[in-house]
Amino acid sequence: MTTDYYGSESLLSDPLHGYIAFTAARNRKELTEQTLIDHPWVQRLRRIHQLQSAWWVYPSAEHTRFQHVLGAMHLAGLAVGRLYPSLLEACRSEQIPSPAYVASLVRLAALLHDVGHGPFGHFFDEHYLDSFGLTHEDLGQRIILTDLADLIRGIRENPDGRLQADEILQPDHVAFLIKRPTASSRTQSEPGALATGESGHESPLAHARGSDLPQRWLHLLRALFSGVYTVDNMDFVLRDSFMSGHGVRAFDLERLLHYSFFTPRGLTLHAKGLDSLIHFIEARGMLFRTLYFHRTVRAIDLSLAEIFRPTMNQLFPGNPAEQLDRYHQLTEWSLLVDVERWGSSAVAEQRGLGEAWQAILRRQIRWKMACERTIPFEQGQSELASIFTDSQLVEHKVRSLLPAFLRDLPFRADVARHYHRPVSSASAGLNFIYEPASQMISPLAEHSLVSRLPVSFSLCRLYAQDQSHAAELAAALDHLLQGRGDDQTNM
Numbered sequence: 087m088t089t090d091y092y093g094s095e096s097l098l099s100d101p102l103h104g105y106i107a108f109t110a111a112r113n114r115k116e117l118t119e120q121t122l123i124d125h126p127w128v129q130r131l132r133r134i135h136q137l138q139s140a141w142w143v144y145p146s147a148e149h150t151r152f153q154h155v156l157g158a159m160h161l162a163g164l165a166v167g168r169l170y171p172s173l174l175e176a177c178r179s180e181q182i183p184s185p186a187y188v189a190s191l192v193r194l195a196a197l198l199h200d201v202g203h204g205p206f207g208h209f210f211d212e213h214y215l216d217s218f219g220l221t222h223e224d225l226g227q228r229i230i231l232t233d234l235a236d237l238i239r240g241i242r243e244n245p246d247g248r249l250q251a252d253e254i255l256q257p258d259h260v261a262f263l264i265k266r267p268t269a270s271s272r273t274q275s276e277p278g279a280l281a282t283g284e285s286g287h288e289s290p291l292a293h294a295r296g297s298d299l300p301q302r303w304l305h306l307l308r309a310l311f312s313g314v315y316t317v318d319n320m321d322f323v324l325r326d327s328f329m330s331g332h333g334v335r336a337f338d339l340e341r342l343l344h345y346s347f348f349t350p351r352g353l354t355l356h357a358k359g360l361d362s363l364i365h366f367i368e369a370r371g372m373l374f375r376t377l378y379f380h381r382t383v384r385a386i387d388l389s390l391a392e393i394f395r396p397t398m399n400q401l402f403p404g405n406p407a408e409q410l411d412r413y414h415q416l417t418e419w420s421l422l423v424d425v426e427r428w429g430s431s432a433v434a435e436q437r438g439l440g441e442a443w444q445a446i447l448r449r450q451i452r453w454k455m456a457c458e459r460t461i462p463f464e465q466g467q468s469e470l471a472s473i474f475t476d477s478q479l480v481e482h483k484v485r486s487l488l489p490a491f492l493r494d495l496p497f498r499a500d501v502a503r504h505y506h507r508p509v510s511s512a513s514a515g516l517n518f519i520y521e522p523a524s525q526m527i528s529p530l531a532e533h534s535l536v537s538r539l540p541v542s543f544s545l546c547r548l549y550a551q552d553q554s555h556a557a558e559l560a561a562a563l564d565h566l567l568q569g570r571g572d573d574q575t576n577m
Contacts, residue, residue: 107245117240133417138207157321162196172347186247195263202226227261309353309516337366354518374504453549457560462540487562
């Protein structure tokens with residue numbers, strides 16, 4: 087440590103990770119990690135809650151995407167410090183960038199992986215961006231490759247090292263890491279395959295300058311963002327658990343990282359770390375059941391879904407990817423301030439939407455849970471063959487099973503799905519397990535302890551405006567569950 091080191095480094099205090107270090111400009115003119123942290127696109131994440139609508143239910147869970155990406159950046163640095171030697175060994179047939187390049191790349195990808203999020207996070211993806219064939223990752227890639235590209239190229243160091251003189255951070259490397267692979271992107275071993283997104287639209291990477299994607303080392307690093315355990319979900323499981331009051335130590339982060347390493351096949355976990363991974367998977371699943379899928383959270387989402395698209399048509403008509411300057415100004419703060427004013431609007435549609443938003447802001451939620459059932463899906467069981475993947479199908483079938491005098495009862499079905507472990511998705515091929523006795527490396531999903539876990543579960547709930555017919559709704563749902571394998575075509 088030298089005086090120069092302390093002059094180029096800053097610390098921030100985090101309740102989970104302790105001190106998080108990042109490079110700061112101080113009196114130098116060089117671009118640093120602080121330049122990106124302080125950039126308006128990243129600061130915008132202070133105005134987007136991490137828990138979309140759950141903060142209306144858990145009073146202490148007021149944390150934001152900004153706090154989360156700083157934590158993910160910190161975990162990215164820890165992970166690279168642990169994994170770089172094995173990455174070098176796994177890719178010894180190709181030239182690997184320096185440890186400082188890889189650390190800076192992964193740290194910046196973690197810092198920017200949520201930069202494309204809109205108000206209410208994933209809810210915004212599902213109820214608005216989906217109509218344009220986009221996700222927040224697609225918007226994040228565009229932001230990285232346009233507004234942030236020159237800043238990324240100018241960053242020369244991280245708290246643990248400095249790039250070599252001939253190395254320049256590539257924005258397209260950052261953009262590649264933040265995008266989750268899909269079934270249609272499994273063939274991305276060819277550079278040209280990166281030019282098209284999953285919906286068939288041209289990807290922002292098609293115009294990335296100087297791109298030589300994808301090298302093997304870069305594909306291996308993708309597991310840190312799209313695998314079973316990532317710098318993203320390891321931080322949010324810890325952070326969301328802590329901030330909501332579920333517990334301080336949701337899983338053993340240190341042990342999980344300690345027993346992780348790269349092999350030529352991918353990110354590999356030594357068998358000694360398997361219990362820690364199972365603990366992590368179970369902790370994440372419990373958060374989905376009790377926090378993200380909380381009955382009142384989902385009731386709020388049902389109410390939001392009824393007014394969200396017409397609200398966005400008023401606030402932000404058009405494709406956000408084509409108007410990033412305007413999208414930058416769209417946050418939860420701006421949205422909630424605007425809709426709160428609509429109650430006195432001279433425009434009838436805005437006034438009606440404003441009244442509906444007022445009810446939500448006052449937590450006068452229209453829908454009350456009448457009943458709930460959990461449907462687990464085991465290995466080899468086709469979830470797609472079940473009606474319990476689609477809320478509208480469930481609602482239609484339940485209505486047909488109600489007594490005749492209740493066929494017009496106002497109620498809603500809600501199906502919330504959580505995947506414990508990827509089996510058929512492109513992410514499934516990113517994680518492996520090493521058995522020391524046989525010295526064999528095999529896909530993580532094939533290990534006996536992992537394969538015994540449910541592939542996924544669905545929480546199926548029925549919501550009504552009051553509890554007066556909860557018994558009839560529950561009886562109809564139970565009857566539907568008993569005939570779970572019935573042919574959907576008869577519906």
